[in-house]
Structure formats: structure tokens, C-alpha cells
Amino acid sequence: MKGNNIEALVRPNIRTLCPYSTARDEYTGSLGIFLDANESPYPTGWNRYPDPHQKALKAQISALKGLPAENIFLGNGSDEAIDLCFRVFCTPGVDNAVAISPSYGMYTVAAGINDVAVRSVPLGPGFSLPARALLDAADAHSKLLFLCSPNNPTGNAFDPAELEALVRAFPGIVVLDEAYADFSAKGSLRQKVLELPNLIVLQTLSKAYGLAALRLGMAFASARIISLMSRVKYPYNINQAALDQVSRALASPVDGYVSEIVSERARVAAALPAWGFVRRVHPSDANFLLVQVDDADALYAHLLADGIIVRNRSRVPLCAGCLRITIGLPSENDRLLQSLDRYEKGDIHR
Numbered sequence: 001m002k003g004n005n006i007e008a009l010v011r012p013n014i015r016t017l018c019p020y021s022t023a024r025d026e027y028t029g030s031l032g033i034f035l036d037a038n039e040s041p042y043p044t045g046w047n048r049y050p051d052p053h054q055k056a057l058k059a060q061i062s063a064l065k066g067l068p069a070e071n072i073f074l075g076n077g078s079d080e081a082i083d084l085c086f087r088v089f090c091t092p093g094v095d096n097a098v099a100i101s102p103s104y105g106m107y108t109v110a111a112g113i114n115d116v117a118v119r120s121v122p123l124g125p126g127f128s129l130p131a132r133a134l135l136d137a138a139d140a141h142s143k144l145l146f147l148c149s150p151n152n153p154t155g156n157a158f159d160p161a162e163l164e165a166l167v168r169a170f171p172g173i174v175v176l177d178e179a180y181a182d183f184s185a186k187g188s189l190r191q192k193v194l195e196l197p198n199l200i201v202l203q204t205l206s207k208a209y210g211l212a213a214l215r216l217g218m219a220f221a222s223a224r225i226i227s228l229m230s231r232v233k234y235p236y237n238i239n240q241a242a243l244d245q246v247s248r249a250l251a252s253p254v255d256g257y258v259s260e261i262v263s264e265r266a267r268v269a270a271a272l273p274a275w276g277f278v279r280r281v282h283p284s285d286a287n288f289l290l291v292q293v294d295d296a297d298a299l300y301a302h303l304l305a306d307g308i309i310v311r312n313r314s315r316v317p318l319c320a321g322c323l324r325i326t327i328g329l330p331s332e333n334d335r336l337l338q339s340l341d342r343y344e345k346g347d348i349h350r
């Protein structure tokens with residue numbers, strides 16, 4: 001898709017929106033007497049509004065992710081970026097979005113809130129990317145296509161070349177959610193936003209970076225798309241405490257945690273088939289395993305009674321009989337395996 005075709009996809013009133021300009025847009029220095037924003041002058045530590053453009057944190061994330069700051073949007077979790085995609089591109093009640101199914105539930109929830117219909121396309125055999133069916137599902141009002149790789153809840157990552165071909169072929173915006181990409185050997189497509197004008201890549205600090213409580217999501221896209229998202233967001237969408245704490249946390253590498261989770265994932269996946277009630281452990285590129293068992297409700301109830309909380313996905317399309325189990329600390333994974341052993345032996349919690 002050519003860059004100039006993006007404009008035609010933008011919701012018309014957003015294309016011409018005059019965004020809120022904050023008091024600090026006009027003066028960016030840090031020294032001075034600030035009588036412009038009706039703040040309290042008393043130094044509580046939090047009396048000044050945070051930078052609405054998050055310049056310092058974007059510079060840090062730019063270095064970490066290898067993309068210019070103009071290609072980076074920061075949101076209150078990637079959930080904010082998902083919602084903004086609908087608000088920037090979709091006219092409520094008119095436009096629609098295409099999405100793989102099953103996938104992360106917020107795409108459908110955010111679509112519903114924005115009165116946008118979702119055309120769900122089931123994954124192919126072995127949870128493969130249904131590229132042809134996704135393209136066939138689109139019409140002239142399909143502004144967005146949601147893909148998730150590694151996908152939640154199936155755990156598998158799609159082939160990067162297949163994803164790229166689909167982005168090139170799709171006539172609207174493709175939102176590729178890479179929340180779990182740090183755990184995958186298939187890597188990330190985020191550098192491709194520099195050449196693919198209709199690609200938005202989402203990442204988050206909630207998973208591999210261990211900062212879920214701070215709520216920091218990232219969208220990578222062309223400078224034009226980032227500017228549209230920034231104009232629609234709340235002016236101070238990332239609070240000062242999050243800016244400070246994220247900035248400090250990013251100084252400590254998380255590679256050790258990620259490699260431990262990847263090796264624990266392999267250990268738990270290898271242990272599970274030993275029990276007769278485990279039918280299938282789906283291959284995972286994420287920090288969780290999708291496990292098909294004989295009686296998902298009974299096993300879920302047993303684990304819960306044993307103080308182990310997993311996600312029962314057995315009523316999700318293509319996931320009959322499946323529990324989604326997050327990889328924890330080695331000691332927590334041991335506890336899970338011990339509990340499964342007791343379940344197999346009939347020592348069942350009810």
C-alpha cells in the first residue's frame with residue numbers, strides 16, 4: 001500500500017481534528033516560573049503535569065527498540081493503543097474490522113465499545129495463519145485487521161514472511177500485536193513499519209519486562225499514524241510515576257528472566273504429557289502453554305482449590321478442553337506439576 005492511501009482510511013472527522021494543545025506545548029524548558037497550567041505551586045513531588053509527548057522516555061525506548069521517536073506511540077497499556085486504532089480509523093456503525101479467532105479478547109471488546117463490527121476468521125489447521133480467508137473477509141469498510149503473534153491463547157507465532165505478505169496484500173491497516181514476541185525465536189516485525197505504511201506493531205512492558213502494574217504499551221508505525229494516535233489520546237495519558245519508574249526499570253536488562261521462562265516453558269511442556277489426562281500440549285512461542293486435557297472444568301476446579309489459578313479457555317473457539325497456563329517461577333511450576341500429579345492419582349480437590 002502507498003503512503004498516501006493511508007489518508008483515505010482515516011476517520012474523516014479525525015483527519016481534520018484540531019487536537020487539544022497543552023500549556024506546555026508552547027514552552028518546553030524546565031526552568032522558569034510556571035503560572036500557565038493552573039497547577040499547585042507547592043512541591044508535593046507530583047504537582048506538575050507530566051510531559052504529554054513523553055520525550056525522555058521515548059528517547060530511551062527509541063534506543064532500546066531501534067526505531068526513531070517519531071515512529072513510537074506510548075499508551076496506558078497496549079489496550080489504549082488497541083482502542084485508539086478504532087477511534088482513529090473506524091466510523092462507528094459503518095466500518096468493520098477483521099480479526100483472527102481465537103485471539104486476545106480486547107480486540108472484540110474495543111470494537112464493541114466503538115460500535116464497530118468484527119469479522120472473525122478461524123485460524124487454519126495447527127493454528128496456522130488463514131491469510132486467504134482474512135483477505136476474503138474484508139470489504140471496502142474493513143479498516144483494520146488484527147493479528148497477534150505469538151497469538152493469545154494459542155501460543156504460536158506465525159512465520160514473519162507470511163505476516164509481511166499479508167500486510168502487503170491487505171487493503172486496510174494491519175495491527176500486529178507482539179505482546180509476547182520477546183519469548184519467541186521468530187522475533188519482531190517492528191522494523192518493517194519503516195517500509196510498510198499500513199502496519200502498526202504493538203508491544204508492551206507488561207510481559208517480558210515485568211512492569212504490568214505501571215501500564216506502558218507501545219505502538220510502532222509510520223510517523224503519520226503515530227501523529228494521528230497522539231492527537232486522539234488523552235493529553236497526559238502516561239502519568240509521571242509511570243514515566244519515572246519505567247525509565248528506571250529499563251536500565252536493568254530482563255534477558256535473564258526471559259531465558260529462564262523459555263527454559264521453564266520447555267521443562268513444563270516436556271513434563272505434562274506424562275499424565276494420562278493430558279491430551280495435547282500445543283507448541284508455544286509465548287510465556288504460557290495451551291494444554292488440552294480430558295476434563296478442563298474438573299482440572300481447573302482442582303487447581304483452583306489447590307491455590308493455583310490458571311485460565312480456563314475451554315469455551316473459546318478451537319480450544320475445547322484447553323487450559324492456558326502461564327509459566328511462573330521454577331518453584332511455582334514445581335507446585336503446578338505436583339498438583340497435577342495428585343490430580344492423576346485421584347487426590348482431587350473439590
Ligand code: PMP
Nearest residue numbers: 077078079104152179204206217
Ligand atoms: N495483547 C495481548 C495479546 C495480550 O495478551 C495482552 C494482555 N494479556 C495485552 C495485549 C495487553 O497488554 P497491556 O498490559 O500492555 O495492556
